Amino acid sequence: xxxxxxxxxxxxxxxxxxxxxxxxxxxxxxxxxxxxxxxxxxxxxxxxxxxxxxxxxxxxxxxxxxxxxxxxxxxxxxxxxxxxxxxxxxxxxxxxxxxxxxxxxxxxxxxxxxxxxxxxxxxxxxxxxxxxxxxxxxxxxxxxxxxxxxxxxxxxxxxxxxxxxxxxxxxxxxxxxxxxxxxxxxxxxxxxxxxxxxxxxxxxxxxxxxxxxxxxxxxxxxxxxxxxxxxxxxxxxxxxxxxxxxxx
Numbered sequence: 565x566x567x568x569x570x571x572x573x574x575x576x577x578x579x580x581x582x583x584x585x586x587x588x589x590x591x592x593x594x595x596x597x598x599x600x601x602x603x604x605x606x607x608x609x610x611x612x613x614x615x616x617x618x619x620x621x622x623x624x625x626x627x628x629x630x631x632x633x634x635x636x637x638x639x640x641x642x643x644x645x646x647x648x649x650x651x652x653x654x655x656x657x658x659x660x661x662x663x664x665x666x667x668x669x670x671x672x673x674x675x676x677x678x679x680x681x682x683x684x685x686x687x688x689x690x691x692x693x694x695x696x697x698x699x700x701x702x703x704x705x706x707x708x709x710x711x712x713x714x715x716x717x718x719x720x721x722x723x724x725x726x727x728x729x730x731x732x733x734x735x736x737x738x739x740x741x742x743x744x745x746x747x748x749x750x751x752x753x754x755x756x757x758x759x760x761x762x763x764x765x766x767x768x769x770x771x772x773x774x775x776x777x778x779x780x781x782x783x784x785x786x787x788x789x790x791x792x793x794x795x796x797x798x799x800x801x802x803x804x805x806x807x808x809x810x811x812x
Contacts, residue, residue: 565781568739569795572784575731575743576755582724583752585717592714599703599710606696613689620685624678631671638664739784746791756787758794766790 641661648654732740746754756765758778763770768789770778778785779796787794 565795565798566783568736569781569784569793571731571735572739572743572755572793573795575728575735576753578724578728578731579747579752582721582728585720585724589714589717589721592710595710596707599706603699603703606692606699610689610692610696613685613692617682617685617689620678620682624675624682627671627675627678631668631675634664634667634671638668742784743793746786746793750790750792753792755793755795757797757800758787759797759800763787763790763792763794765792770794 638661641657641664645654645657645661648657735743743754753765756763758764758770758775761770761772761775762768766787766789768787770787774785774788777783778794781796781798785794786792
């Protein structure tokens with residue numbers, strides 16, 4: 565294989581690895597933000613459940629206070645009933661007693677409903693707290709994994725940067741300039757494999773004579789469509805068997 569071509573293949577692999585590492589590092593902050601959003605949602609669910617419990621408690625206490633007041637009135641009305649002197653007064657007090665008893669029944673029913681709702685809400689709080697605890701554990705593990713990935717990718721970036729400097733120093737100026745020019749124009753992908761008579765990136769069919777030259781890996785040949793530098797992978801054992809015959 566042409567030495568410069570072999571080094572350009574290595575250079576492309578380094579740049580591709582660096583680009584992948586850089587994209588991974590760049591994507592980590594948003595993934596951490598997603599974890600924070602998830603934790604906030606779980607915390608909010610617990611707070612909301614606890615607020616509902618407190619609201620129901622306040623409603624029940626208000627109902628109990630009202631019940632005590634009505635029961636006090638009811639006791640006074642029953643005492644008054646013993647002291648009335650006329651049928652009219654008796655009827656009036658009886659009406660007040662009936663009204664108070666109905667109010668007592670209504671308040672007792674309402675308080676019972678609050679107590680039943682409080683039991684359900686307490687279960688909701690417990691479930692939300694369990695979910696929060698589980699989420700917090702998962703999120704801490706995910707955050708630690710992301711930080712480990714960040715550190716690994718930053719080591720990769722540092723390593724590929726150092727390797728690139730060393731490698732480019734052994735590539736001829738013309739080959740290096742061609743690589744950099746194509747990489748700028750083609751999103752960082754300057755060197756690609758040719759396989760089965762096609763460029764593996766733009767998928768254009770190569771002229772048979774050109775593909776046969778590429779199979780030899782003895783010169784820098786560019787795709788006539790996307791202008792990327794093409795090479796043949798020596799590990800593709802079937803390529804020679806499929807070699808294009810220019811006469812066909």
